[in-house]
Amino acid sequence: MLKRRSLMIVAVVLALSTQVKAQEKQKSAGHVPTPSEFLGFEVGADRKLADYKQISSYFKALAASSPRVEIQVLGKTTLGEDMFMAVISTPENLANKAKYKDIAHKLADPRGLSSQQIDALARDGKTIFLLTCNIHSTEIGSSQMSMEWAYNLATSQEPEILRRLNDSIVLLIPSLNPDGETMVTDWYRKYLGTKYEGGDMPYLYHHYVGHDDNRDWFMLTQIETKNVNRMVYHEWFPQFWLDEHQMGENGPRIYIPPNADPVAKLVNPLVHRGNNLMGAAMGWRLEEAGKSGVIFGYSFDAYWPGGTRNTGWWKNMYGVLTEVASARIATPITVESTELQGGGKGLTTYEQQINFPNPWPGGTWRLRDIMDYELLVSGAALETVSKYRQELLRGVATMATQAVQTADPQVCWRIPIEDQRDPVTAARLVALLLEHGVEVRINSDAKIYLVPTAQPYGRFVDEMMGVQRYPEVRPAANSGILEPYDVAAWSLPLMMGVKAERLSIRPDQLNSARILKEAQWPEGGLTNANGRYFTIADHQNNVFALANAMQAAGGQVFLSQKPNETPEFIFAAHAQLAGNAEKFHLQLQPRSDLPQGATPLKQPRVGLYKPYIASHDEGWTRFLLEQYGFKLKNIENKGVKAGNLNSSYEVIILPDTTKEVIMDGKEGRGGFFEEFPPEYAGGIGKDGLHALRDFIDKGGTLITLANASDVIYGEEFNLPVRNALASPGASAGRAATTTSDFNIPGSLLRVYLDTNHPVAAGMPHEIAAFVDSPIAFQTSQPPPDMQRSVIAWYPDDAKDILVSGYAHGAERLQRKAAAVSFTSGKGKIVMFGFRVQHRAQTEGTFQLLFNAIFWGGM
Numbered sequence: 001m002l003k004r005r006s007l008m009i010v011a012v013v014l015a016l017s018t019q020v021k022a023q024e025k026q027k028s029a030g031h032v033p034t035p036s037e038f039l040g041f042e043v044g045a046d047r048k049l050a051d052y053k054q055i056s057s058y059f060k061a062l063a064a065s066s067p068r069v070e071i072q073v074l075g076k077t078t079l080g081e082d083m084f085m086a087v088i089s090t091p092e093n094l095a096n097k098a099k100y101k102d103i104a105h106k107l108a109d110p111r112g113l114s115s116q117q118i119d120a121l122a123r124d125g126k127t128i129f130l131l132t133c134n135i136h137s138t139e140i141g142s143s144q145m146s147m148e149w150a151y152n153l154a155t156s157q158e159p160e161i162l163r164r165l166n167d168s169i170v171l172l173i174p175s176l177n178p179d180g181e182t183m184v185t186d187w188y189r190k191y192l193g194t195k196y197e198g199g200d201m202p203y204l205y206h207h208y209v210g211h212d213d214n215r216d217w218f219m220l221t222q223i224e225t226k227n228v229n230r231m232v233y234h235e236w237f238p239q240f241w242l243d244e245h246q247m248g249e250n251g252p253r254i255y256i257p258p259n260a261d262p263v264a265k266l267v268n269p270l271v272h273r274g275n276n277l278m279g280a281a282m283g284w285r286l287e288e289a290g291k292s293g294v295i296f297g298y299s300f301d302a303y304w305p306g307g308t309r310n311t312g313w314w315k316n317m318y319g320v321l322t323e324v325a326s327a328r329i330a331t332p333i334t335v336e337s338t339e340l341q342g343g344g345k346g347l348t349t350y351e352q353q354i355n356f357p358n359p360w361p362g363g364t365w366r367l368r369d370i371m372d373y374e375l376l377v378s379g380a381a382l383e384t385v386s387k388y389r390q391e392l393l394r395g396v397a398t399m400a401t402q403a404v405q406t407a408d409p410q411v412c413w414r415i416p417i418e419d420q421r422d423p424v425t426a427a428r429l430v431a432l433l434l435e436h437g438v439e440v441r442i443n444s445d446a447k448i449y450l451v452p453t454a455q456p457y458g459r460f461v462d463e464m465m466g467v468q469r470y471p472e473v474r475p476a477a478n479s480g481i482l483e484p485y486d487v488a489a490w491s492l493p494l495m496m497g498v499k500a501e502r503l504s505i506r507p508d509q510l511n512s513a514r515i516l517k518e519a520q521w522p523e524g525g526l527t528n529a530n531g532r533y534f535t536i537a538d539h540q541n542n543v544f545a546l547a548n549a550m551q552a553a554g555g556q557v558f559l560s561q562k563p564n565e566t567p568e569f570i571f572a573a574h575a576q577l578a579g580n581a582e583k584f585h586l587q588l589q590p591r592s593d594l595p596q597g598a599t600p601l602k603q604p605r606v607g608l609y610k611p612y613i614a615s616h617d618e619g620w621t622r623f624l625l626e627q628y629g630f631k632l633k634n635i636e637n638k639g640v641k642a643g644n645l646n647s648s649y650e651v652i653i654l655p656d657t658t659k660e661v662i663m664d665g666k667e668g669r670g671g672f673f674e675e676f677p678p679e680y681a682g683g684i685g686k687d688g689l690h691a692l693r694d695f696i697d698k699g700g701t702l703i704t705l706a707n708a709s710d711v712i713y714g715e716e717f718n719l720p721v722r723n724a725l726a727s728p729g730a731s732a733g734r735a736a737t738t739t740s741d742f743n744i745p746g747s748l749l750r751v752y753l754d755t756n757h758p759v760a761a762g763m764p765h766e767i768a769a770f771v772d773s774p775i776a777f778q779t780s781q782p783p784p785d786m787q788r789s790v791i792a793w794y795p796d797d798a799k800d801i802l803v804s805g806y807a808h809g810a811e812r813l814q815r816k817a818a819a820v821s822f823t824s825g826k827g828k829i830v831m832f833g834f835r836v837q838h839r840a841q842t843e844g845t846f847q848l849l850f851n852a853i854f855w856g857g858m
């Protein structure tokens with residue numbers, strides 16, 4: 001019986017392989033080059049790297065010579081490079097792409113299909129398998145590996161490989177951040193053979209967001225994220241997503257699924273079952289090939305939705321992460337056995353455990369090792385998705401059906417269109433849901449958006465729209481809880497300051513609401529073009545964009561600010577006003593004159609400090625301020641130290657980073673730090689600090705974001721403020737407070753605002769502020785020539801503090817200030833303890849930063 005069956009399989013595979021070969025003859029008889037042949041060096045060898053242009057040219061050559069490979073351009077990158085994906089399968093499957101995309105789409109949204117129809121689709125469909133590489137640019141191995149793996153799939157005549165290709169369509173993205181791949185290879189080559197070989201770059205490896213490009217997958221702010229999101233949720237609907245990364249060098253050699261705890265409540269457990277199946281296959285194939293150091297249930301949790309494949313879990317997609325130990329880019333390293341360490345979840349000490357049955361003993365580790373591990377897991381992944389093709393395809397449909405059936409068909413998220421403080425941001429939230437492939441309806445009188453929870457992506461909707469309560473998982477009865485991997489809150493309406501509620505809607509109301517096909521923006525323009533001045537009552541984020549655009553165009557902008565009233569921006573008539581108002585979706589009313597006391601605004605010149613130990617917050621702040629049209633320049637250590645800052649800037653911003661980074665250009669890593677090339681060494685030092693003080697004395701405005709406030713507690717500024725969460729004697733906030741007595745890893749907290757302060761003007765009295773650092777300002781009496789203001793403060797009662805996420809030790813924030821300002825003469829200092837523009841996600845508090853900048857220009 002067994003023998004007969006296996007003979008049959010052989011016969012099928014042989015027939016298949018003849019069929020594939022026959023089709024292949026039609027396209028090309030050309031020789032398919034190996035990556036090493038084509039590029040003229042040994043790919044994967046020590047100290048050799050292919051850059052993005054080389055990788056791209058190799059894939060083009062592969063597509064030209066192999067009928068199993070096609071190239072799809074996903075869009076442009078931030079710096080204008082073509083971002084591409086290889087589509088790899090049998091020629092027959094490639095010829096029928098449209099059919100297989102359609103099947104995948106139907107399985108992702110199987111509403112209206114019978115179970116027989118779903119079974120038939122699962123039988124006829126192919127697994128769409130997405131493999132993404134190198135989102136983190138220094139994790140370079142997978143970008144190099146992708147060429148070898150693609151070559152193997154394009155040329156192999158092994159029946160098993162042909163069977164896998166017949167069952168699947170592989171979508172292979174060699175780099176999710178092409179610009180960063182180029183930066184890292186350039187930097188690596190530049191310092192090859194010097195003492196800086198393989199060291200860190202002194203800037204972010206994405207023009208704006210660096211490593212945080214893998215924190216953007218629910219907010220979709222960056223062009224690369226948008227490109228891939230569109231392909232995944234609007235075109236190909238892959239059932240399985242594998243994302244290959246690298247981790248530190250002193251622990252396990254590779255992490256494979258299952259994930260570590262905790263687990264997100266709303267993700268269908270079938271996702272984890274599929275992921276674990278793939279993890280088992282990966283572990284099996286690695287061990288079989290003699291690879292040691294394989295671990296699962298380690299470090300990477302199943303809770304956070306911000307990274308590539310994770311976001312898909314809530315949309316019924318299987319998705320796994322692998323992390324291979326790093327070398328020094330392409331330079332080999334040696335790890336002493338005494339240097340091997342556990343740490344973090346799942347491996348407290350570096351010992352044999354059931355999730356780590358075969359520890360790596362230490363030794364040499366090189367790029368080639370990384371790529372070999374990655375080739376094995378890529379192969380095991382394709383093996384799994386083809387072997388379990390029908391189950392996986394049916395699984396996606398099962399999960400989508402369950403998402404619909406287990407939800408109350410009347411329960412919706414209701415987002416009013418007009419009754420919003422910031423209608424454009426409300427529209428942006430809806431546009432974001434549409435980008436995610438979520439079904440949004442608009443009611444018959446076009447006043448309300450309804451987002452049904454009973455839809456295939458309904459659990460994603462609840463996750464993103466609702467509040468988070470972090471699960472307190474304890475590995476042992478008397479131990480502390482497992483810490484979150486990243487942040488603990490992502491409630492979009494709260495973060496964006498948009499009114500939305502979850503409620504039951506009458507079936508007739510829901511049925512009469514039509515499905516929204518594309519995002520709808522409030523109509524902008526001038527209600528009447530005949531006016532000397534124009535105004536808008538709302539204090540929306542985009543009003544600042546309009547004010548900046550008009551000032552850049554030479555227009556006049558005024559601000560009228562009266563106690564207990566919403567401040568009013570007033571725009572003088574200008575040829576570009578109507579066009580800009582339309583562009584920013586703002587409707588302006590004419591008014592005949594200026595209100596008494598209206599101040600003319602001068603667009604401030606903003607200097608954004610950029611440290612050489614790259615700061616993500618610097619990148620995000622730059623991204624955000626550019627989006628809103630602020631007049632912005634980076635200022636580096638040399639520029640700060642040179643002084644005379646008032647001649648170039650009205651406002652200087654210190655982004656969220658540590659005092660050591662700003663002052664000395666060092667990261668507090670247990671004493672040892674790697675040196676940068678001399679031109680990037682050091683920080684602003686005492687001279688820079690003195691120059692900042694001088695800048696304020698001469699009327700400048702300094703804004704510090706979160707931990708950057710540490711640099712101004714000392715003698716130089718001598719301000720009546722301290723961080724109440726820093727232990728006595730320590731100046732650094734972050735270092736002084738341990739997570740055992742205080743831990744708020746990125747949560748939304750209730751904060752009250754003094755809306756009569758220029759920085760909080762036009763804001764609501766109560767906001768949800770994003771907090772991820774132990775900072776609570778305690779001010780005291782200033783000298784007579786100084787004013788201090790508490791702009792924002794935490795509630796009196798600790799139980800009122802947490803809004804979404806996780807907060808341990810919140811009582812230490814009670815009645816403490818969350819944002820303060822100091823003025824002396826014309827000089828101003830504004831200190832924000834929370835993250836006003838965290839990862840460009842917290843739209844509800846952007847205005848605090850915008851106001852502070854404008855205040856600096858007054």
Ligand SMILES: [Zn+2]
Nearest residue numbers: 136139245246
């Ligand atoms: Zn990574």
